[in-house]
Amino acid sequence: METFLQVVVNGLMLGGLFAIISIGLTTIFGIIKVVNFAHGEFLMAGMFLTWLFTTKLGLHPYAAVVVVAPVLFVLGGLTQKLLIQPLMNARDEHIQIFATVGLSTAMINLALLIYGADIANTPAYGLRTPLEFGPIRVLEGQLFILGAAILLVIGMELFLRRSRTGLAIRAVAQNRTAAQLMGINVNWIYVLSFGLGAACVGIASVLVAPLYPTSSNIGTYFVLIAFVVVILGGWGSIPGAFVGAMVIGLIDSLSGFYIGADLREAVVFGVFLVILILRPSGLFGTKQKLSHIS
Numbered sequence: 001m002e003t004f005l006q007v008v009v010n011g012l013m014l015g016g017l018f019a020i021i022s023i024g025l026t027t028i029f030g031i032i033k034v035v036n037f038a039h040g041e042f043l044m045a046g047m048f049l050t051w052l053f054t055t056k057l058g059l060h061p062y063a064a065v066v067v068v069a070p071v072l073f074v075l076g077g078l079t080q081k082l083l084i085q086p087l088m089n090a091r092d093e094h095i096q097i098f099a100t101v102g103l104s105t106a107m108i109n110l111a112l113l114i115y116g117a118d119i120a121n122t123p124a125y126g127l128r129t130p131l132e133f134g135p136i137r138v139l140e141g142q143l144f145i146l147g148a149a150i151l152l153v154i155g156m157e158l159f160l161r162r163s164r165t166g167l168a169i170r171a172v173a174q175n176r177t178a179a180q181l182m183g184i185n186v187n188w189i190y191v192l193s194f195g196l197g198a199a200c201v202g203i204a205s206v207l208v209a210p211l212y213p214t215s216s217n218i219g220t221y222f223v224l225i226a227f228v229v230v231i232l233g234g235w236g237s238i239p240g241a242f243v244g245a246m247v248i249g250l251i252d253s254l255s256g257f258y259i260g261a262d263l264r265e266a267v268v269f270g271v272f273l274v275i276l277i278l279r280p281s282g283l284f285g286t287k288q289k290l291s292h293i294s
Contacts, residue, residue, distance in 0.1 A: 002135040007257045008250065009136050015249025016146030020207060021222050022229040022241045023152055024200030028076075030236025031173045031193040034084055037100040039226060040219025041107035042198050046072055046205025047214040048111065051120045054209075060125050061210045062144075069202040076198025077191045079103065084194070085187060111216035122209040141211045148207055152200060153242045160238075169193055173236070228272050234282030243283055248272075 025039045036042075046068045053064035083103060087096050127141030160166040171179040172189045180186050212218065229248055233240030248268060255267035275283075 006136055007253050009138060011250035011253030012246060013138055013142040013146060013249070014253055015246035016142065016149045017208065017245075018222075018225055018229050018249055019242045019245030020145055020149040020152060020204040021201065022226040022233075022245055023149070023156065023238060024197040024204070025223075025226050026230045026233070026236060026238060026241040027156065027200060028194055028197035029230070030238075031169055032080070032084070032190050034096050034194075035100070036194075036197070037097065037223070038079070038104040038107060039201060040221075040223030041104045041111075042072060042075065042201045042219070043205050043208070043222055044111060044214070044216065044219040045075070045107065046202045047122070047209040047212075047218060048115065048120065050206050050209040051122045051214050054122050061122050061127075062206060064209075065203060065206045068206050069199045072202030072205075073195040073199040077195035079198070080191045080194035085190065088190075108216050115216065117216065120214040122214065124210045127210040139211065141207070145207045145211075148203065149242065149245075152203065153238055156200075156238050165192070225268075228268065232272060232275060232282055237282070240283055247283075 021043060024042075025036060028034060028036050028039075049068045049071060050061050050064040053059065053067055054061045083099050084096055087099055090096070124141070127139065127144070129140050130137045131140055131143070158166075160170055168179070168184050169189055169192070171182065171184060172186050172193075176186055179189075208222075225248065229244040230241055231244075232247065233242070233244030251268050251271050252264050256264035259267060
């Protein structure tokens, strides 16, 4: 029984990691309806910035959030303004996807040019220290990630539902034309939303960097799982992304322990396909084409 509880707790901790990476991705799609294939590379950029901040200044990695989150916000805003916005009215919507794929490739090669193929290890400052709760053991950094994921979901939901800017964002997500008629600057909302989504992944990168080695391709694995989480939870649903992350984390942990570590990804994607067949809109999605962020 103790072993089973440990495996479940490991799954929840892993789900927290997947959730905090996926929140920014689902935010961008829910509002702008653009699938950002460079999301993993935004995470990679934030992790490298955290490593630089920690190793060069000797400060705690979490302190890097005051630099990394604003930098990623600006990077996201510029990506929307300079890359996505000119393509918003293109006849073929897929051109926006190709643009983010191109950005992803460019960022990976830029990282290789600057840092090379070496792995950068961010000092952990005790965040890899195991904490014991009776028979259960978790890493200190994992608890911070899970707590931050919960707070980020609550914070984003409150911002979108209670603030004036959040209501404007939801209006644009629901109906762009009607929002324009009401005097909302849609282009600015798009830039702001992409920036917010990138800032969320910036926060995630600060929390992830002390626990995982940083390399130019670190984002590839995480972004694949993030897409599974977001689709499973329902495109554009922030609470859905969190629940989907918990489900994927539990499946990953349980299958890795009881079936085999080599087969856990096959199980994750297999269960994912089954759920999509039974409920194509995801756990929190609607049967209609998603037109709003929830």
